[in-house]
Amino acid sequence: MKPAIVLYKTLPADLRQKLDEHFSVTAFDELSHQTFPAFLQALKNAEGLIGSGGRIDADLLAQAPKLRAASTISVGYDNFDVDEMTRRNVLLMHTPTVLTETVADTLMGLMLATARRIPELDAWIRDGHWNDSLGADHYGTDVHHKTVGILGMGRIGMALAQRAHFGFGMKVLYNTRTPNPEANQKYQAQHCDLDTLLAQSDFVCITLPLTSQTHHMIGRAQLDKMKKSAILINAGRGPVIDEDALIEALKDGTILAAGLDVFEREPLPHDSDLMKLKNVVLAPHIGSATHETRYGMAECAVDNLIAALNGTVKENCVNPQIAVKN
Numbered sequence: 356m357k358p359a360i361v362l363y364k365t366l367p368a369d370l371r372q373k374l375d376e377h378f379s380v381t382a383f384d385e386l387s388h389q390t391f392p393a394f395l396q397a398l399k400n401a402e403g404l405i406g407s408g409g410r411i412d413a414d415l416l417a418q419a420p421k422l423r424a425a426s427t428i429s430v431g432y433d434n435f436d437v438d439e440m441t442r443r444n445v446l447l448m449h450t451p452t453v454l455t456e457t458v459a460d461t462l463m464g465l466m467l468a469t470a471r472r473i474p475e476l477d478a479w480i481r482d483g484h485w486n487d488s489l490g491a492d493h494y495g496t497d498v499h500h501k502t503v504g505i506l507g508m509g510r511i512g513m514a515l516a517q518r519a520h521f522g523f524g525m526k527v528l529y530n531t532r533t534p535n536p537e538a539n540q541k542y543q544a545q546h547c548d549l550d551t552l553l554a555q556s557d558f559v560c561i562t563l564p565l566t567s568q569t570h571h572m573i574g575r576a577q578l579d580k581m582k583k584s585a586i587l588i589n590a591g592r593g594p595v596i597d598e599d600a601l602i603e604a605l606k607d608g609t610i611l612a613a614g615l616d617v618f619e620r621e622p623l624p625h626d627s628d629l630m631k632l633k634n635v636v637l638a639p640h641i642g643s644a645t646h647e648t649r650y651g652m653a654e655c656a657v658d659n660l661i662a663a664l665n666g667t668v669k670e671n672c673v674n675p676q677i678a679v680k681n
């Protein structure tokens with residue numbers, strides 16, 4: 356008999372077929388209030404779980420006594436209780452690498468769009484204001500040859516450093532708990548403490564995972580340490596920034612502007628003050644959202660689940676100590 360799994364995301368037809376060849380699949384388009392009771396019911400027999408989003412916490416895991424592996428269609432896994440999964444011998448698989456270059460493109464895009472005010476001026480044209488030549492009120496700020504401070508110098512941070520260094524001639528500073536010698540060797544990137552990075556960077560770019568250590572790593576005190584001309588970019592996770600403090604800093608001119616792909620609450624509430632600020636560029640968590648990369652992530656997640664349930668895991672496992680035990 357094929358192992359039972361629960362799928363909670365719509366997959367491309369060929370990948371869905373691949374799952375059906377290996378498993379008995381109970382499928383939901385997404386997790387929602389409507390689908391949740393049936394999802395819980397299906398979890399009771401499930402050995403595998405695949406999808407993205409949702410909170411997979413201890414209470415939910417307790418309702419999935421047969422679960423052996425979960426495969427998230429994302430690299431970030433802050434929505435999973437990894438300790439509890441490990442305690443229960445449940446493998447957690449994720450999709451690093453396949454999305455790295457695309458997310459770095461998004462970060463570079465946000466830097467350019469924010470510095471050069473592209474969405475704001477697009478709206479200005481559409482509103483019928485382009486009747487004369489532009490004045491200084493509408494000028495932006497240069498990106499090339501400035502200093503970028505990257506928080507997190509893992510896969511995505513490195514891909515951003517490559518673009519910044521070779522493409523834009525930028526000086527690269529970065530902050531991590533452990534220095535990354537490759538970043539220095541390839542991109543002349545300098546490891547520094549957070550305060551130095553904040554004080555010296557023209558662009559502060561967040562590529563950090565969300566953990567108890569990175570939660571609200573950027574709050575009022577850190578924003579106060581940035582240059583008044585600085586631009587803050589976040590494509591890591593929303594709660595790395597204290598969003599109320601950021602809104603205040605954008606309103607009172609503590610920093611110049613922000614480009615945000617991730618938020619403390621997603622979807623961003625319609626009454627968020629961020630929507631009212633011209634010096635913010637907003638993106639709806641599109642870091643990896645290209646046709647090619649979303650397909651690659653889904654394919655990687657499907658292969659990850661097959662490997663996890665077949666006992667052939669070689670990569671992409673968050674808690675590999677279990678794979679060894681199994």
Ligand SMILES: NC(=O)C1=CN([C@@H]2O[C@H](COP(=O)(O)OP(=O)(O)OC[C@H]3O[C@@H](n4cnc5c(N)ncnc54)[C@H](OP(=O)(O)O)[C@@H]3O)[C@@H](O)[C@H]2O)C=CC1
Nearest residue numbers: 431507508509510511531532533563564568590591642643
């Ligand atoms: N916007 C979007 O659509 C997307 C967002 N993401 C986000 O990007 C994150 C990073 O992905 P990726 O680059 O692949 O991950 P990596 O694990 O390769 O890199 C994470 C980096 O963060 C650093 N880091 C972790 N904790 C701290 C800390 N407390 N202080 C300073 N540095 C820290 C790590 O260095 P060290 O351990 O030495 O401190 C490492 O350099 C994901 O976890 C996800 O949240 C990813 C994909 C798409």
Ligand SMILES: O=CC(=O)O
Nearest residue numbers: 428429430431643
């Ligand atoms: O936010 C996206 C991810 O892959 O993590």
